[in-house]
Amino acid sequence: MGAGMAGFMAMSPVQAEQPATFGYSAVMAGATDYMFRGVSFTQGEPMINAYVEFTYGIAYLALSAENINSGSPDDIGYGALGPWEQDIYIGIRPTTGAIQWDIGLLWYxxxxxxxxxxxxxxxxxELKLGMSVSPTENLTIGATSFYAPEQGLALPEGLTLQGDVSYKLKNVGVFTPTLSATVGRWGLAENAHYVGGYFVDVDGDPHKSIVYWNAGLRLDVERLFFDFRYWDTNISSSDTDARFVFSAGIDLSP
Structure with a gap:
């Protein structure tokens, strides 16, 4: 993946370099559920999230923290997680021609x-490789891959492929509405800790992959946003069944 990226970027026109400057952004948000690739990590309960990102030119460092409550304390699978999660993201976002890239390392x-x-x-x-293009002013299309090496009890080797699309509509009063949708496949091999697969359905049967999707409407007004979204997967369980999720937040960036 790295060799392919290097070759592509060497052959593609790169935007003229701009003087690198420091910047940061911050968001506080809450949601009726914590959904991670179609899986509820709060057993259908609310989640509060704080996110801050520092940038210097195309480089970024982001920190995220949220509550998590997934399953029984006696479950050695992903159900043992809680009561908190902290994430660290580091990477770069270069541009080649019309393509915006996102190449990074994510630590959960x-x-x-x-x-x-x-x-x-x-x-x-996980290692992340994402790209997005905007064929028109209001339309953005993206594709992202996440690769997780074998990590024992934490996770078997896995690959996630995800596609996203969003379209910004005309303003409705003070609101700026955006329609968006996501579809992805989170695949994980089995290992000594996850025999037969990482994902477990309502009957207790293991699966090596899960297909997830969502679609919804986001409304932005000044520094506030409100998101109404439908989630579903191809696996039936209390953590992966279809549901509506509402989230809202405030942009605390300067």
């Missing part, structure tokens, strides 16, 4: 509620 750090599992046993990291 979890609190663990019992189950005989240590805190560091459940943390995992």
């Amino acid at each position: 750090i979890y609190g663990v509620r019992g189950g005989g599992v240590g805190v560091w046993d459940r943390d995992f990291f």
Whole structure:
């Protein structure tokens, strides 16, 4: 993946370099559920999230923290997570021609509620390669891949492929509405800790992948946003069944 990116960027026109400057942004948000690739990580309960990002030119460092409550304390699977999660993202966002890239490393750090599992046993990291284009002023289309190496109890080796599309509509009064949708496949191999697959359905059967999708409407007004979204997957369980999720937040950026 890295070699392919290097070759592509070497052959593609790159935007003229701009003087690098420091910047930061911050968002506080809440939601009726914490959905991660179609899986509820709060058992259908509300979630509060704080996000801050620092940038210097095309480089970025972001920190995210949220509450999490997933399953029984005796579950050594992903159900052992809680009561908090902290994420660290680092990467670059270069531009080649009309394509905006996002190349980064994502580190997920979890609190663990019992189950005989240590805190560091459940943390995992992924490599991210994303791209997006805007064929028209209001339309954005993107594709992202996430690769997770084998990480024992935390995660088997896995690959996620995801597509996104969004379209900004004309203002309605003080609101700026945006329609968006996502579809993805989160695939994970099996290992000694996840025999048969990482994802478990309502009958207790394991699966090596989950297909997830969502569609919704976001309304922006000044620094506030409100998002109304429908989620579903191809696996039936209490954490992956269809549901509507409402989220709202405030942009605290300067």
